Amino acid sequence: MQSLKSLFGALVKKSFENRQSIGEEDTKSSENQSSPSPILYESEIQDSFLGSISEGTESMLAQKIPPSGFQLATVIPSTHSDVMSHALYKAAQQNKAELCGELLQKSFYGDAMANVNFKDENKNTPLHVGASQGYLKVCEALLDYGDSTNLDAKNIEERTPLHLACKFGHLQVVQLLVRSGADIDTPDEDGNTPLHLASENAKTDVVSWLLTKHPNLFIENKFEKTPAEVAGTEETKALFAKYSNRSQNSTFRGNSPRLCVREMSFFEEIKEPSRVFPLDFEILTELGKGSFGEVYLVRKSDSCQLYAMKVLRKEKIMGQNLIKYAMTERHVLSYINHPFIVSLNFAFQTPEKLFLILDYCPGGDLSSHLAREKHFDEYKARIYTCEILLALEELHRHGIIFRDLKPDNIVVDEDGHALLTDFGLSKEGVYDGDTAKSFCGSLAYLAPEMIRRQGHGKTVDWYLLGVLFYEMVVGIPPYFSNNKEELFNNIQKGKLKLPSSLSLEAKDLIIELLQRDPSKRLGAKRDAEEIKAHKFFQGIDWDKVMRKELKPPVPPKKCIPDQRIEPRLVYGDLSRCEEKYNRVSGWSFVLE
Missing domain, CATH: 1.25.40.20 (Ankyrin repeat-containing domain)
Structure with a gap:
């Protein structure tokens, strides 16, 4: 012993x-470090x-x-x-x-x-x-x-x-x-779900939040009690009643007589007015394809509204333990509402796949614009930086670190505004022939603390904002090399090269954001407010930015191929009933 x-x-x-x-270096980004x-x-x-x-x-x-x-x-x-x-x-x-x-x-x-x-x-x-x-x-x-x-x-x-x-x-x-x-619905040895335990122990804030995630309210424990029926206080009971009244066509089991609820297969569920189903969307063309799924341009049949439909194959993401990333995206987008963050409108699933129906931005992603234009002038880059800064500020306000900021994950709407999105698991290319960035291109957007696996806070997003701004005005990411080991070495202790053509304000912003020590990085003390106060943004009216009153260049209109893809090729056989375990709990969503 x-x-x-x-x-x-x-x-x-x-x-x-x-x-x-x-340990984190004490020098600024342009200084060397030998550790x-x-x-x-x-x-x-x-x-x-x-x-x-x-x-x-x-x-x-x-x-x-x-x-x-x-x-x-x-x-x-x-x-x-x-x-x-x-x-x-x-x-x-x-x-x-x-x-x-x-x-x-x-x-x-x-x-x-x-x-x-x-x-x-x-x-x-x-x-x-x-x-x-x-x-x-x-x-x-x-x-x-x-x-x-x-x-x-x-x-x-x-x-x-x-x-x-x-x-x-x-x-x-x-x-x-x-x-x-x-x-969210898994039972313990007594048949209690997490919601049962929160309800029974009168954890009202937990109950209130869980109810927004659409748990199964009909699950009974071994004493034949639902979560509502084990509520420990009147306040907790009131939460269930309020949720019941808010839900369309839902049946609440408080003191009401027992209901006989039969087992239903994947598409035998009650079709409520607020639910959406695969065949509600007409598939027009493929926008992108990757190893985990695809992204399609779709049109909702009843409204003719265009959306981007992200498809993830369950077999792939479950087999590689990536379900948590898909669930995180679905949950975060379900409650974030911001002018510079792509909105989730619907989420549903089939026996084989998960689907996210997102805003469609016809301007394409920022990487395709950089590929065409090589780099942006400071005026254009400043508008995009302002808009993405506000998007990150909103995420941070909700306690969310984005971690994957790069041109591939920024899309441009029809008016030229930049929106934060994430096609990380499915995007390799787009329909007009643009190719995804190289492996090293993605790795260039890793902060020093991410490479060292030291853990990271919100300041990692501000470092990545600096990398993004640098690439927009220079044309390549800072420290870039096609050799992975050299790239990592450069990010951690290489010298930062700043073109003389940049303004002094732009140079200073880059240096402050690319500070290798997260505690000394611009934004470490007051988050977004500290960055907004930088002299590069002098004269910016942030309320006007939020109202989309800054005018970036309008992207050229794209001719959308109208190929009409056969639904079964995307959705699979909808008549098949899969085993119960194949259903991903808490996935369905309708924006209200």
Whole structure:
């Protein structure tokens, strides 16, 4: 046992030594830094830029008092990996988020790294621990750095981390887990869903938020009680009643007689006026295609409105553990309403695929404009930067870090305005022959802290805004190289080259945004307000920007191919009934 303790101490000591060896540089972006950087694995790179929209917040954590009814077991490590996993479990108990992230870094520990899904004798994982205590940063670290973190792992009572966060009323953790793809309707050993536990324990803020995510209100526990029927207070009961009144054609089960609800297959569900179905959309042409799905231009039959339909194949995203990214996009876009963020209008699914119906922006993406024009003048780049800055500000206001800002993820509407979007899992090209950017082109939009896998906050988006602005006015990203290793080295300690043709204000904005130390980066103190105050934006009326009164160049009209794709080629066989597990819970959405 003594040798195990010694090994444990040595490994933890190594973790802190590594943390010191990769500390953030104190220099500005144009200054060199000699400290080595750890290897970045391909899987980590994929996680960085496929995880396009990452939930995050810097607001105060929920109450830290260990709740009653949740037992943390004693764990005796037996191997090197067990020692690391035990260290991770202890770090989660002690609310040490940064240490959790370090213990999960394969680039430091290889096969001896901690197992993020390690279980104690009560089958609790570190995520169970963080969720039960309300340790938001710990949960974020486990999700960001864990290798296939199991969101729906069940403990000895068959409860998931979401069950525990709901039971103890940790709203921010609940939001993080749901937006990351946790199953909102999974039952525990007593048949209670997370909503049952929140309702029974009178966690009204959690109940109120969960109801907006369209949980199944008809699920009964083993005592034949629905979530509404276990409500612990009159206030909680009132929330269900309010939700019932707000839902069109919904049936509320409070004190009403029991209803007989039969099992329904995929497309035998009640067709409410607010629901949409695949055949409501006529498929005009393919806009983009990738390894996970496609993007189509579609027209809604009843309104003739054009939309972009993003299609994700369940087999692909589930097989590669990417469902959390799809769920995060769907959830975030379902409640964000902003003039410079593409809106989600509808979401539905078939047995084989997931569908997002998004605003269609006929101007194409910003990368296609840069490919044609090589670079923009400062006037045009400033308008786009203003609009994207406001979009990021809105995301940050909701505690969301975008992380994947690049020209491919900015689309232009018919009036020339820039909108933030994410086609990360499905976009490789567009119908008029434009090709997607190279692999290194995408990697050029990784901040230094992302490459070092140190964890990152909202300031990562401001670094990427600097990269975007640089590419708009120069024509290529800063530090660019077609060699991946050289590119990473340049981003971390290369010299920043600024063309003499740029104004002094533009140069200073780039230098301040590309500061390698996130704590010293422009925006680190007052977020977007700090950037708005920079002299490059002097004279900008931000209210006019929000009202779209700045006038960017109007893009040329595109001739849309009218190919009329056969529905079954996209939707598949709609008459087939898949197994129950193939349904993605909480996916359907209609913008009201």
